[in-house]
């Protein structure tokens with residue numbers, strides 16, 4: 129990783145536009161991307177994209193997790209393509225025809241297929257009829273999505289290495305479920321630290337509440353960005369990764385590691 133904004137997409141899961149725009153302006157000096165999700169988009173619509181972009185050159189990741197029949201997803205992808213998001217999410221479980229329809233409808237945007245939500249553990253998956261470890265379903269859906277033309281995949285950092293081995297170097301691997309050592313896991317189940325995610329081959333780390341919930345989101349983003357730079361600078365991955373967040377499931381919401 130070279131100097132410049134870190135490969136982090138800050139999830140702007142804010143209840144109002146002013147808060148989202150403030151978080152975006154605080155973090156954009158330090159990160160490459162900001163993510164607009166369902167909460168903001170459903171409340172404010174397309175205008176939210178310009179608001180969080182501001183005057184910066186930050187990439188916008190539009191996380192709408194589309195999942196419907198191919199014609200409907202094509203129409204939805206076409207509708208948002210004019211906003212020129214760098215990424216648009218669809219659920220890989222929508223199947224290859226749906227993914228292909230999204231790819232065709234938004235040629236200037238990378239379609240990112242969500243494999244298995246990072247909030248789901250193996251027991252949750254068994255309950256919804258996907259028996260076996262999450263990694264099996266992730267690997268299967270990753271291959272299916274890339275075969276249908278998806279240029280990016282969303283998986284947990286725990287599966288990043290196996291997905292990379294499955295799909296090769298050209299697909300952008302995006303990993304939510306990122307928690308600095310000691311931070312509260314909240315509703316995330318399959319997690320790793322930022323340093324572990326990077327070492328596993330992730331290209332873009334989605335991080336929300338550990339940054340936006342900090343007293344100073346700009347400083348939190350800067351701290352994680354500089355920790356990643358140290359990892360990429362050659363510190364042994366395990367040393368850089370520190371304690372696994374699994375070891376601190378009940379820890380209070382922590383400030384990220386200081387840079």
Ligand SMILES: O=C(O)c1cc(=O)[nH]c(=O)n1[C@@H]1O[C@H](COP(=O)(O)O)[C@@H](O)[C@H]1O
Nearest residue numbers: 139165191244245246282304334335336337
């Ligand atoms: O598509 C996503 O971005 C996504 C996929 C997934 O499997 N898990 C997941 O948490 N996300 C998103 O990543 C963000 C994670 O936020 P934090 O848990 O606050 O770091 C949220 O905006 C989620 O909607």
